[in-house]
Amino acid sequence: MTQQTEPARRKPLNRDRVLRAAVALADRAGIEALSMRSLAHELDVVPMALYKHVANKEQLLDGMVDVIVGEIDPPAGDADWKSAIRRRILSARRALLRHPWASRVIESRTSPTPGVLDYLNSIIGMFRAGGLSADLTHHAMHALGSRVWGFTQELFPASPGPAPADADPQALAALLGEMATRYPHIIEIVLARPHDGESVVGQGCDDQFEFEFALDLLLDGFERLHRQGWTSAERF
Amino acid sequence: MTQQTEPARRKPLNRDRVLRAAVALADRAGIEALSMRSLAHELDVVPMALYKHVANKEQLLDGMVDVIVGEIDPPAGDADWKSAIRRRILSARRALLRHPWASRVIESRTSPTPGVLDYLNSIIGMFRAGGLSADLTHHAMHALGSRVWGFTQELFPASPGPAPADADPQALAALLGEMATRYPHIIEIVLARPHDGESVVGQGCDDQFEFEFALDLLLDGFERLHRQGWTSAERF
DNA sequence: ACCTGAACACCGTTCAAGT
DNA sequence: ACCTGAACACCGTTCAAGT
Numbered sequence A, B: 001m002t003q004q005t006e007p008a009r010r011k012p013l014n015r016d017r018v019l020r021a022a023v024a025l026a027d028r029a030g031i032e033a034l035s036m037r038s039l040a041h042e043l044d045v046v047p048m049a050l051y052k053h054v055a056n057k058e059q060l061l062d063g064m065v066d067v068i069v070g071e072i073d074p075p076a077g078d079a080d081w082k083s084a085i086r087r088r089i090l091s092a093r094r095a096l097l098r099h100p101w102a103s104r105v106i107e108s109r110t111s112p113t114p115g116v117l118d119y120l121n122s123i124i125g126m127f128r129a130g131g132l133s134a135d136l137t138h139h140a141m142h143a144l145g146s147r148v149w150g151f152t153q154e155l156f157p158a159s160p161g162p163a164p165a166d167a168d169p170q171a172l173a174a175l176l177g178e179m180a181t182r183y184p185h186i187i188e189i190v191l192a193r194p195h196d197g198e199s200v201v202g203q204g205c206d207d208q209f210e211f212e213f214a215l216d217l218l219l220d221g222f223e224r225l226h227r228q229g230w231t232s233a234e235r236f
Numbered sequence C, D: 001a002c003c004t005g006a007a008c009a010c011c012g013t014t015c016a017a018g019t
Helices: A015-029 A036-042 A057-069 A082-098 A102-108 A114-129 A134-149 A168-183 A184-191 A206-226 B017-029 B036-042 B057-068 B082-100 B103-106 B114-129 B134-149 B168-181 B182-189 B207-226
Strands: none
Touching: A015 A036, A015 B057, A015 B082, A036 A057, A036 B114, A057 A082, A057 A102, A057 A114, A057 A184, A057 B082, A082 A102, A082 A134, A082 A206, A102 A134, A114 A134, A134 A206, A134 B182, A134 B207, A168 A184, A184 B114, A184 B134, A206 B134, A206 B207, B017 B057, B017 B134, B057 B082, B057 B103, B057 B114, B082 B103, B082 B114, B082 B134, B082 B207, B114 B134, B134 B207, B168 B182
């Protein structure tokens, strides 16, 4: 406890400060700008100093995931399991959206951290508390996949066109015309957005709507199977 | 046509040969072993020679994705849209499973290649031919997400334990005991596999079953909404 | 005993020198 | 005009030398 004999050059580094700085750096400069060297520079230490607190870069990324998972709200006291799980997953989604790099880092992890296991254990417990069998819950978790984290792989990351920032409206219209002849079905459904039908190009989809659409479709499906007393012994 | 004046030191390099060699190298040595340098070494050329055929490494990876997408079977002549789409997606899954690195590379692409657009256009066309509205098809494609490629992000990549290759059975049992007290719900559903209930640790799940479970749940959901005349103007 | 600068073994890509 | 070796600006991590 009386350890202030050390000359206080810098704030003493610890694992938590390293992880928080890494999250902040990734938030600000992007995950591709996060390197052991750039993080060390950020913390005003020599790169090797980081290796006192994380074994290697993989463990640094693991720790960053746990920081984000810690931001997910605990379960609220909903009456039914479906809305409780729905609410929790949407909370995870908000946490993920605050850190645009997080979904890609979660995808890249090869073994789960304690924080990840705690979250998954808790979600599974919510299904079981709702009365779903361990069997059905097992398959439900697989079906949700990365959706338990509040994200899914987007097919069209930003825009369907090859040159999204191209400012020339005439070239853009020509491009759309080419696309329409070669990929008529894609163009049709991209434009099939009744709510904001004014713009020529669909300027991206309502990601939140799409996420909830698929989530509700799955949750409703689980509920239906549960009511039917489904087991994996028989295919439905 | 009379161009054999060139002394034939090596087979002439072209884009197709570069892409095929890259796919073969990734299949054999893993995607992390694929670098512009290692690929050049494989083809007995100097690294810079590759830049004649691909602009950079990103474009190389794009080309590799197109090679794999080209392996997906064309649509079979199924009577109903649901089984036609199901069959096609399961064909995509087989192509992906032949190249374990492919799903991660597809995830990492930032803009779609022509081959990718052709495939997506074709799947969308199958929904439309089945009578689904452009609106519902739009949301269906989002809900499928990366599942149109035949893969989904697995929550437990290999095994739930931190030391999968640990041979000591006593230590493994102790680890399982620790896990069971800390993550009781996870352990319960991991063990809830009626078909191969003999093994103590569930030795991984039946990925094919899980994939088809979720795929069918989604396709059945789309069919139900279609029959109800659902539109995104109203929430279901 | 502890800390850390230099070094190692890589990357993708640029560029100028050589033929 | 074409090809390519060396170089540049990075990585994550090791390791031995210095205090």
